[in-house]
Amino acid sequence: MNFASDNGAGVAPEIMRAIVDAAKVNTPAYGADDWTARAQASLSEIFERHVAAFLLSTGTAANALALGAVTRGWNGIFCHEEAHIQDDECGAPELFAAGAKLVGMPGEAGKITPQVLRETLARYPAGLAKSVQPGALSLSQASEAGTVYTPREILALSDIAHSSSCAVHMDGARFANALAAIGCSPAELTWRAGIDVLSLGATKDGALACEAVIFFDPVEGADFEFQRKRGGHTLSKGRFLGAQMEAWLNNGLWLDLARRANAAAQRLSRGLEACADVRLIWPTQVNEVFVALPSALLPPLRVAGARFYAWSSRAIAPGNEPRPGEAFIRLVCSFETSEAEIDQFLAIVGANCRQKQPAI
Amino acid sequence: MNFASDNGAGVAPEIMRAIVDAAKVNTPAYGADDWTARAQASLSEIFERHVAAFLLSTGTAANALALGAVTRGWNGIFCHEEAHIQDDECGAPELFAAGAKLVGMPGEAGKITPQVLRETLARYPAGLAKSVQPGALSLSQASEAGTVYTPREILALSDIAHSSSCAVHMDGARFANALAAIGCSPAELTWRAGIDVLSLGATKDGALACEAVIFFDPVEGADFEFQRKRGGHTLSKGRFLGAQMEAWLNNGLWLDLARRANAAAQRLSRGLEACADVRLIWPTQVNEVFVALPSALLPPLRVAGARFYAWSSRAIAPGNEPRPGEAFIRLVCSFETSEAEIDQFLAIVGANCRQKQPAI
Amino acid sequence: MNFASDNGAGVAPEIMRAIVDAAKVNTPAYGADDWTARAQASLSEIFERHVAAFLLSTGTAANALALGAVTRGWNGIFCHEEAHIQDDECGAPELFAAGAKLVGMPGEAGKITPQVLRETLARYPAGLAKSVQPGALSLSQASEAGTVYTPREILALSDIAHSSSCAVHMDGARFANALAAIGCSPAELTWRAGIDVLSLGATKDGALACEAVIFFDPVEGADFEFQRKRGGHTLSKGRFLGAQMEAWLNNGLWLDLARRANAAAQRLSRGLEACADVRLIWPTQVNEVFVALPSALLPPLRVAGARFYAWSSRAIAPGNEPRPGEAFIRLVCSFETSEAEIDQFLAIVGANCRQKQPAI
């Protein structure tokens, strides 16, 4: 019953097999290998245009380096106030973006609205020397609240950002989950909706440690090779990144794994909703479930070995905040989460909660 | 016949097995796992004192972050003028050390001498505001010329450095090779000789992607957790670093692999020395062979599939520089280099060179 | 009628005289001169303890370098969300603090409250690697809203900050104005209330271009000489900074000038309050007046040559925000502002506004 993080999961067998196979040959170092070349070709194919794609091993690096590539030190980088880049990367974006300033924006359920974006950008007028200059908008897909932006929502935001000379970055640590949930094409969810650069995460979705930074206009990535190297993020045995990415994309594995994680979260979410005392804080759209439940439920869950994090957020709709006596927790499912784990969890909850009365 | 780099090699089977096994369990993320804890304990045991050890996936990151941990932006970092941190990391040390200045020093065979170090430090007087202030000395063990520092040599240099308020860093991308060559203890080659922080590389010596930054005084590493995270170098599925390091150290595997690579280089070196037209540029002390040979030898070697780099250096003893008509090349052996590969290479050389006349 | 900024004023005659005199002698460069030594001695005397004081020429540099001296790149710097360091320095603190993250906090009238500080710090737990680590609290005295913190208020905040391992910085661009308004001693308003480092601004208070960074514990400033030099902020003809600071402090000139500016603002503020249609947004405590007045008043004021800025803020008490039809403006007085200027401004306002009815 490990619902702490999708980072706790192992590695999809198809991906591990690719790693083991890639170890068998002596190849050129630093990404000049066939696996990497094939992975890059797959990405161009999947995104339906020639992209510049760079592989690396952490999502924090992917985000921070991508943002550093499209901004300068006197820029502002606009994001949700609880975005991963703002709250969970210990200042990595500031390091790689030469001290650029992250500007957080409020927004229910982890999502930025056009109105708030417009109002915030208005506080940073172009050309006013005392103000950091708008440089990038970063959207998290899926968001930190486990919610997704539709292509139409992304387009509305990226239009505003582009009008203010901002590049648009997508933190896609859970991009596959979002894509599987929405059901559109990768292109529709990214460059067709105005995304300039994507951090595409495979690690949470079955890889060992593999992320890609994808520039939809390859010219934008012209210096990225140097930035990645300077960040210490160019793996010497680079083929192991290529092998992971190739296997992850192959035959739609990435979406299969994401669908499994999403489905597990749906099962968990529906089961929890059946309890009168459990409230969803945000809708379950990908592989994360955010619920408020009676605090008294925590000890039996912990005793039974369930692992999950207590949560907190300023992005909750008024009236829906956790109440006294309630615990607010996050439950994350991975491609490995089994129905048995979920049902065990639900059984403990069910045994300690009233069930909802069916509407008559 | 791949002598281009030890980074081209695969992964030692023992290490790959550990990776595969580690994938089977759901564990806490970000290094809070048992594999990592065991690897850290092994490092303390091997170095005969309680160390603070942090795992990450590239040598460039290990060097740059280690240097960043012991310096500030107004410091000078003193190193050989052809050190990896100076020539091969695209400015990573400057990034992670907040703009500190690398000061290169000349030195035959890739090694710094006490005299040059003293003279160089004298140009950066303590307290003179216009000068960067001495912050760190970085020694490469083995050096970029494939040579090693003895414990006594290290001590002489670290004493000078400490007198100038410099921390002493060792770039140990090939530390195991050096240790195997010298035959002393890990402690003797590091903290007992004045080393404060070590970048210990496993990748070139059989791992997939695994390096450790080791602070011999744990207090010095008190903030390293944040620095690593901020660099995007904290792997979410951190157990795969722990598993590699644990397996690498287990039962002396690291030294076995290093000895294999060193022995291969010795075989290659001795074979080349038998040719009258081939000259060693520097002595073969670890797993790298640097030779000058007739340029006419290059085409047949390339045709036969041999891979290696043309080299150049300012660290060659006067009189020993490559001459017109000679090519200067680097040949690197790994734990996987087979005798067959070496003998094939030597056969091509031998077929095109005069053999030395035995002394009568 | 220049109420745009106290930066628009000229130079107090006593200070200009000191500059002219200092030009007459050939002296050692870079601050090793007698004027600077005397200015440093004066600061120690005025603050009633031996301080380490460094002179430079802009307030942005003073703030950013001071913050850089007491933090590292993985720190958070906590400040009011509309602080000068956050909104008006184009990212200078991030540059000089190696990418540290500024964390803005809301607070009425530009002031941080203990409760908000406590809640904010709680979001950055010590030791949690994904979070920037609390490094500094920065208080603006006077605040961006022209209000002041009492010594007691400062102490309450600095106690909380120190408990979270934060150094406490004071942005004293208008310190003299605040000190004159409060009437306590410089020591009471700073180190006795827990301030570790002060940016003390003379420029807005009659100097040409002169600020001091003052470490109340000289050990904290041990490396500042290098940081200042590295920032390009060590003037070669440093005696001109020393001469300004010495003259500014001499015979209480600094407080006389501040009192003049404060008194001018009081006259202006009281005059405006007499109009029924004009509302103070925040109380007038130093040399700035923030008022909401009928938008129709702006054209006649502009036509008459009055200069001032339209303002906006999120730090206004609920219910006191500017209303439709009102303009929110900032009026700043300097040591040079004349009663005639003020009365001319008030006459225009009065001619276009209803006067308040005296209470019967």
Place this chain on the structure above:
Amino acid sequence: MNFASDNGAGVAPEIMRAIVDAAKVNTPAYGADDWTARAQASLSEIFERHVAAFLLSTGTAANALALGAVTRGWNGIFCHEEAHIQDDECGAPELFAAGAKLVGMPGEAGKITPQVLRETLARYPAGLAKSVQPGALSLSQASEAGTVYTPREILALSDIAHSSSCAVHMDGARFANALAAIGCSPAELTWRAGIDVLSLGATKDGALACEAVIFFDPVEGADFEFQRKRGGHTLSKGRFLGAQMEAWLNNGLWLDLARRANAAAQRLSRGLEACADVRLIWPTQVNEVFVALPSALLPPLRVAGARFYAWSSRAIAPGNEPRPGEAFIRLVCSFETSEAEIDQFLAIVGANCRQKQPAI
């Protein structure tokens, strides 16, 4: 007898008068004033093209910000190994250029030769990710050895630099001295010879504290306003920079002052050459004299109150180095240096030295 530095001098009366006058009016802050506008117009006129010019108060800031404007963090900045930016700015260029790497080159008399530049650039191939990428060449005019580059020499170097994608920067802390010595036009010595950005120093040549960063293609300086502000180098009472620059340029004052300093150095140099025991280390081309003289001369000079620095350099022609028993000193003249001071110095030297025998 102050020959320590031209920074020890005072302020030319014409410039001081302009400062005093500029204090008399209340004006817009941050450089939006008439003095600054007129200074900028003068610079465009003097350089015979429309330039983007930015004023600030130190030469270190001018150099570091200019280099930061034309490079990125993964660039190399190529300069003489004893350039001011390399040896005397405590890492300022690295700070403002986001950690770019300074690459020093040897060269007699402080000057870089085309051959050394070509060889050095060859070590940094375009596109090789492990190498910092060539970003800028910086030339010092006059050099640290008090020598000058002719327009033809500059052109040869800038052609090479441009071929390697380097911008060309000129550190013109003593540009006026060089220009006066060479006698060409400002345009010929800069953009017509391939200079892209110039740090133009007035401080050493009679100003209080005033330097300009000049982009000959204004597009290159499009973001400089933000970079300067972020560096804390935008003076709030910016008119005092404008006033200095305007007065300095007015009626050729800058060249008059430079000629005075150069002439003083010539007188000193010729006087010293008359002594058999004194040798010029480098030719006296501007306002600095570098000589080797008997060490026994130092005490009487010091006793008489002469101030100067002992010097050292690696840029001396073989055979011309200081010998045992000789002291190597630098003597700097300023616009204020009087003939009396020089003659007093020469008298002491003459009294303790043999005079050269006139050739018969």
